Amino acid sequence: MSAIRLLVLGAVRQHGRAHGYQVRNDLEYWGAHEWSNAKPGSIYHALKQMAKQGLLLAHEIAPSTAGGPPRVEYEITARGTEEYLTLLRAYLTAYDQRPDVLTAALGFMVDLPREEALALLEERVRRIEEWRSSVTEYYTPEDGPGQLGHIGEIMNFWVHSADSGAEWTRGLIERVRGGAYTFAGEGDPFVGVLAEGQENPFGSGRPHADDQDAR
Amino acid sequence: MSAIRLLVLGAVRQHGRAHGYQVRNDLEYWGAHEWSNAKPGSIYHALKQMAKQGLLLAHEIAPSTAGGPPRVEYEITARGTEEYLTLLRAYLTAYDQRPDVLTAALGFMVDLPREEALALLEERVRRIEEWRSSVTEYYTPEDGPGQLGHIGEIMNFWVHSADSGAEWTRGLIERVRGGAYTFAGEGDPFVGVLAEGQENPFGSGRPHADDQDAR
DNA sequence: CCCTCGCTAGACAAATTTGACTACCTGGAG
DNA sequence: CTCCAGGTAGTCAAATTTGTCTAGCGAGGG
Numbered sequence: 073m074s075a076i077r078l079l080v081l082g083a084v085r086q087h088g089r090a091h092g093y094q095v096r097n098d099l100e101y102w103g104a105h106e107w108s109n110a111k112p113g114s115i116y117h118a119l120k121q122m123a124k125q126g127l128l129l130a131h132e133i134a135p136s137t138a139g140g141p142p143r144v145e146y147e148i149t150a151r152g153t154e155e156y157l158t159l160l161r162a163y164l165t166a167y168d169q170r171p172d173v174l175t176a177a178l179g180f181m182v183d184l185p186r187e188e189a190l191a192l193l194e195e196r197v198r199r200i201e202e203w204r205s206s207v208t209e210y211y212t213p214e215d216g217p218g219q220l221g222h223i224g225e226i227m228n229f230w231v232h233s234a235d236s237g238a239e240w241t242r243g244l245i246e247r248v249r250g251g252a253y254t255f256a257g258e259g260d261p262f263v264g265v266l267a268e269g270q271e272n273p274f275g276s277g278r279p280h281a282d283d284q285d286a287r
Numbered sequence: 288m289s290a291i292r293l294l295v296l297g298a299v300r301q302h303g304r305a306h307g308y309q310v311r312n313d314l315e316y317w318g319a320h321e322w323s324n325a326k327p328g329s330i331y332h333a334l335k336q337m338a339k340q341g342l343l344l345a346h347e348i349a350p351s352t353a354g355g356p357p358r359v360e361y362e363i364t365a366r367g368t369e370e371y372l373t374l375l376r377a378y379l380t381a382y383d384q385r386p387d388v389l390t391a392a393l394g395f396m397v398d399l400p401r402e403e404a405l406a407l408l409e410e411r412v413r414r415i416e417e418w419r420s421s422v423t424e425y426y427t428p429e430d431g432p433g434q435l436g437h438i439g440e441i442m443n444f445w446v447h448s449a450d451s452g453a454e455w456t457r458g459l460i461e462r463v464r465g466g467a468y469t470f471a472g473e474g475d476p477f478v479g480v481l482a483e484g485q486e487n488p489f490g491s492g493r494p495h496a497d498d499q500d501a502r
Numbered sequence: 503c504c505c506t507c508g509c510t511a512g513a514c515a516a517a518t519t520t521g522a523c524t525a526c527c528t529g530g531a532g
Numbered sequence: 533c534t535c536c537a538g539g540t541a542g543t544c545a546a547a548t549t550t551g552t553c554t555a556g557c558g559a560g561g562g
Contacts, residue, residue, distance in 0.1 A: 074518085074519090076518095076519095091541075091542095092541070092542070093540065093541045093542070096541085096542090102438075107384065107445075109518095109519065109520085111519075111520065111521080112520095112521090112541090112542075112543095113518095113519065113520060113521075113522095113543090113544085114518075114519055114520080116541090116542065116543080117517090117518070117519080118518095121517085121518090141524090141525065141526065141540080141541050141542055141543090142541085142542095143540085143541055143542075144541095144542090169322065169385075169386055169387075170384075170385060170386075171384050171385075171444075171445075171448060172384075174444070175441050175444065175445075178437070178440050178441050178444065179437075179438060179441060181437065182436075182437050221397075221468060221469070222393070222394075222396065222397050222467075222468040222469075223317075223394060225393050225459060225462075226390055226393050226394060228455075229386075229389070229390065229393065229455060229459075230322075230386075230390075232451065232455045233386060233448075233451065233452075233455075236447065236448065236451035237448075240443075240444060240447045240448075244440060244444075247440075252437075253436060253437040254436070254437075262436035262437060262438070289548085289549090291548095291549095306511080306512095307511070307512070308510065308511050308512075311511085311512095324548095324549065324550085326549075326550065326551080327511095327512075327550095327551090328513090328514085328548090328549065328550060328551075328552095329548075329549055329550080331511095331512065331513080332547090332548070332549075333548095336547085336548090356510085356511050356512055356513085356554090356555065356556070357511085357512095358510090358511060358512080359511095359512090
């Protein structure tokens with residue numbers, strides 16, 4: 073699965089009640105259009121889809137307060153919250169290769185209690201190591217290494233990435249165990265949404281190198 | 288873009304002439320269904336699409352020699368070869384975050400002359416470093432670090448991944464410069480396709496951990 | 503001989519994703 | 533007052549991807 077459902081559920085949840093454009097703006101604020109498939113079409117599609125599936129509740133609302141077509145406001149349901157937490161836990165532990173999945177989960181990890189987050193991250197390390205050993209065992213030819221030619225570089229790359237991911241996760245575990253950040257039930261949460269009417273400081277002028285045009 | 292077009296073009300090219308099922312089998316042999324979106328539907332779709340675009344030439348062929356519906360054989364055209372090399376070069380240099388893109392390119396890198404592959408890989412390192420510095424500059428808040436809360440971990444993760452990818456690429460460059468592998472124009476190429484009728488040694492019994500079902 | 507199993511080769515509907523486009527309103531320039 | 537740029541809130545067709553289904557054929561058991 074892609075990260076979009078987690079992102080959209082998380083955005084709606086932080087607002088309490090949000091319309092599509094608000095979600096879209098939050099995701100842009102988080103830079104999600106850069107590192108995930110959070111484009112307008114996907115966002116609106118996910119909202120409608122999840123509303124149909126009972127994860128979100130859609131309120132039909134009168135014309136917008138600020139121009140544009142009438143808008144629909146969404147609220148997360150109990151089943152939606154359940155799904156949100158399920159996805160969050162899954163994405164924190166899964167070694168998914170696609171970094172957008174982990175990135176999205178990191179953004180929301182503080183919605184869990186500190187102890188649970190730690191347990192999930194440790195599970196993540198375990199899974200990476202398991203994956204690593206299954207790959208090395210499987211792709212090590214009996215007739216000695218080197219039989220694979222340049223194809224061996226592929227496995228080499230995978231293993232290197234896995235090791236690097238595990239190492240980084242261990243570092244995160246230490247920081248979290250050392251008291252960093254504010255987790256669920258520990259006081260004022262860190263909120264990363266734009267208030268109604270607040271300007272997006274990162275609205276344009278994006279971070280990445282595909283910026284040779286414009287400006 | 289995803290890796291599928293490069294994979295399919297590369298598979299057809301190595302065979303000279305191939306039908307969909309052969310391509311599908313090669314990709315499974317390479318484990319591509321594990322690390323990319325190379326599922327039957329996508330493969331057949333890519334074949335048809337690229338035939339329509341003139342990158343492949345479709346021959347309608349009589350009923351298959353081994354049961355099943357009649358099959359279509361494909362051959363790569365000049366424009367297809369051009370596209371293949373373009374994609375290959377692009378995927379070797381692009382820091383795309385999605386590892387399937389690089390993985391596919393690694394599998395075919397020996398289709399280029401050694402010197403060119405080296406140049407592309409060096410360009411890759413340069414791009415990663417550029418990306419890294421644009422991200423760190425952009426997301427370092429003026430009012431000191433730590434303002435980002437746990438969101439800073441996301442950037443931390445990206446930068447760590449980029450560094451790890453650059454380091455690995457440097458290692459590959461050294462190995463290639465040191466004479467490893469057989470590149471274009473250097474004699475018998477390493478071929479990674481299944482001959483007609485050859486059994487796929489990795490047909491089942493897949494490497495990854497999502498194997499708790501079956502068997 | 504008949505029947506089922508498994509392989510071959512692909513088709514297909516449904517879901518998702520992409521990228522471009524629309525329509526409405528507001529504020530300010532002229 | 534009028535016009536137009538720009539923000540708001542989406543829609544839509546087309547492309548792609550996913551997952552499942554089909555139909556033909558040969559091998560082998562009973």
